[in-house]
Amino acid sequence: MCGIVGLLVKTPALKERLGELMVPMLIGMTERGPDSAGLAVFADPLAEGSRKLSLYSGLTDEGADFNWHGLTHALKDHLDVEAIIDVKNNHAVLSFAVAPDMIKRWLREHHPKLHILSTGRTIDLYKDVGTPAEVAERYDFKSMKGSHLVGHTRMATESAVTPDRAHPFTAGEDFCLVHNGSLSNPNDIRRKLQPHGIHFDTDNDTEAACRFLEWRLREGDELEAALQRGFDEMDGFYTFLMGTPDKLALIRDPFACKPAVVAETDDYVAIASEFRSLAHLPGVKHAHVFEPAPEEMYVWNA
Amino acid sequence: MERLSFDLAASSLSDMNRFLHRDLADGDRRHVSVVNPDGAHNIAVGLNHPVTVEVHGHAGYYAAGMNKHATVVIHGSAGTGVAENMMSGTVHVKGFASNGAGATAHGGLLVIDGDAGLRCGISLKGGDIVVGGSVGSFSGFMAQAGRMVICGNAGDALGDSLYEAVIYIRGSVKSLGADAQFEDMTDADYTALAELLSKAGMDHDPKSFRRIASARSLYHWNADADQEY
Numbered sequence: 001m002c003g004i005v006g007l008l009v010k011t012p013a014l015k016e017r018l019g020e021l022m023v024p025m026l027i028g029m030t031e032r033g034p035d036s037a038g039l040a041v042f043a044d045p046l047a048e049g050s051r052k053l054s055l056y057s058g059l060t061d062e063g064a065d066f067n068w069h070g071l072t073h074a075l076k077d078h079l080d081v082e083a084i085i086d087v088k089n090n091h092a093v094l095s096f097a098v099a100p101d102m103i104k105r106w107l108r109e110h111h112p113k114l115h116i117l118s119t120g121r122t123i124d125l126y127k128d129v130g131t132p133a134e135v136a137e138r139y140d141f142k143s144m145k146g147s148h149l150v151g152h153t154r155m156a157t158e159s160a161v162t163p164d165r166a167h168p169f170t171a172g173e174d175f176c177l178v179h180n181g182s183l184s185n186p187n188d189i190r191r192k193l194q195p196h197g198i199h200f201d202t203d204n205d206t207e208a209a210c211r212f213l214e215w216r217l218r219e220g221d222e223l224e225a226a227l228q229r230g231f232d233e234m235d236g237f238y239t240f241l242m243g244t245p246d247k248l249a250l251i252r253d254p255f256a257c258k259p260a261v262v263a264e265t266d267d268y269v270a271i272a273s274e275f276r277s278l279a280h281l282p283g284v285k286h287a288h289v290f291e292p293a294p295e296e297m298y299v300w301n302a
Numbered sequence: 303m304e305r306l307s308f309d310l311a312a313s314s315l316s317d318m319n320r321f322l323h324r325d326l327a328d329g330d331r332r333h334v335s336v337v338n339p340d341g342a343h344n345i346a347v348g349l350n351h352p353v354t355v356e357v358h359g360h361a362g363y364y365a366a367g368m369n370k371h372a373t374v375v376i377h378g379s380a381g382t383g384v385a386e387n388m389m390s391g392t393v394h395v396k397g398f399a400s401n402g403a404g405a406t407a408h409g410g411l412l413v414i415d416g417d418a419g420l421r422c423g424i425s426l427k428g429g430d431i432v433v434g435g436s437v438g439s440f441s442g443f444m445a446q447a448g449r450m451v452i453c454g455n456a457g458d459a460l461g462d463s464l465y466e467a468v469i470y471i472r473g474s475v476k477s478l479g480a481d482a483q484f485e486d487m488t489d490a491d492y493t494a495l496a497e498l499l500s501k502a503g504m505d506h507d508p509k510s511f512r513r514i515a516s517a518r519s520l521y522h523w524n525a526d527a528d529q530e531y
Contacts, residue, residue: 254439255420256401256420256438259381259382274341275340275360275379275381276340276342276343276362277341278341279338279359280340285359289378291398293438294420294438294439
């Protein structure tokens with residue numbers, strides 16, 4: 001079992017309150033996922049040539065005492081890159097105005113235990129072990145601002161309880177996916193992707209789905225075409241919620257084994273595994289509430 | 303008649319269910335209203351008295367499960383397993399219901415004004431279900447006794463491996479399940495259907511429905527089938 005939540009605000013003023021509205025949604029899914037939690041927030045993009053990485057130091061020897069400012073000095077010394085770091089506990093967002101591959105290669109070489117959570121111009125990603133309330137507090141989720149987000153609470157079934165196996169998973173740039181369910185053919189998908197040079201960080205089944213869909217997007221499929229390929233290739237139980245810089249997308253397996261409910265008003269679209277995570281939202285009593293159908297694609301534009 | 307109200311934003315669901323289980327006298331016909339249900343699970347489960355419980359908002363999983371004698375009205379949607387294993391009484395969902403609505407119900411009447419999700423009436427054992435909207439795939443799977451009325455459409459594999467339950471459907475069927483077949487409506491069917499629609503407060507013409515029941519070809523092992531191994 002796991003919990004998923006998503007929120008996309010239509011009213012610009014609500015972008016300031018995105019995190020505050022979301023935290024009760026995430027905490028509402030604690031019974032479905034008490035072991036880990038995570039969040040991807042999409043906000044205004046950085047300039048064309050700039051990128052940001054969300055980094056997690058919890059797996060390094062220093063943990064929350066990781067020397068983040070030493071990292072930016074070393075990037076200046078080694079690569080002559082001016083990077084800005086924004087630190088929250090064992091997590092930091094590193095921004096710079098060069099191609100990200102060079103920075104990521106350097107990080108893997110010099111800080112192999114530093115986990116790269118996401119890459120892009122719009123996405124910030126946080127995930128860690130702990131209850132949703134603990135993780136939300138650790139990274140001050142209530143202060144998050146942006147146009148849309150994807151969140152997850154985990155009750156692990158398919159791989160160990162570790163920060164890197166928490167959701168959301170990311171692949172490529174500005175793409176993330178959360179999953180409630182379990183895939184029965186993740187290793188088939190891995191074997192299909194590996195000859196294309198696609199590397200996996202973990203043994204988690206959701207990571208296979210995430211990298212499969214991002215691979216299709218990178219190969220030029222529109223989101224809807226990639227999701228259709230997903231229906232054909234992925235076997236098992238899933239409700240998937242995905243985020244891109246301007247979209248939230250949701251699909252459910254043909255048996256609708258895992259739940260999802262949507263509440264839509266003029267101000268927002270909110271998605272959760274169960275209504276109890278939506279009950280606190282402003283105006284929800286008059287929202288259009290519905291259950292997404294299996295094997296249908298639901299895409300909302302930010 | 304005394305009216306009681308429980309606000310689930312202010313008091314616990316356990317307190318309410320405990321009241322409904324322990325503090326009612328036999329034959330208690332009081333009227334209980336529940337406000338701010340906020341999608342909580344197990345609202346008004348296991349009732350055993352002819353009370354009326356009105357839930358004002360959306361209910362979570364297993365609402366009115368195992369109902370006996372009571373009338374439960376949900377002015378909103380219901381999550382997975384509403385009225386599952388109902389024995390008697392009435393459960394009325396004014397909005398939509400999620401998966402497994404009325405699963406294994408032995409008796410009573412479940413009315414869903416909106417759509418029902420997948421596996422509605424799975425393993426029905428004698429209860430009646432009337433759905434104003436459409437039902438998802440695998441509805442009526444292995445239903446043994448009782449009746450399902452579907453005013454809208456059905457997804458895949460409707461009535462798969464049916465026993466003696468009967469399905470009446472007004473709209474389209476994406477596909478019938480194994481051993482389910484359309485049959486001619488009899489006068490007895492029209493009478494039964496008119497009564498069910500009337501009880502559910504739906505005014506469709508019984509003549510617009512079709513009957514689906516078991517072809518009973520799975521009742522006995524066919525030793526001649528698929529002998530080439």
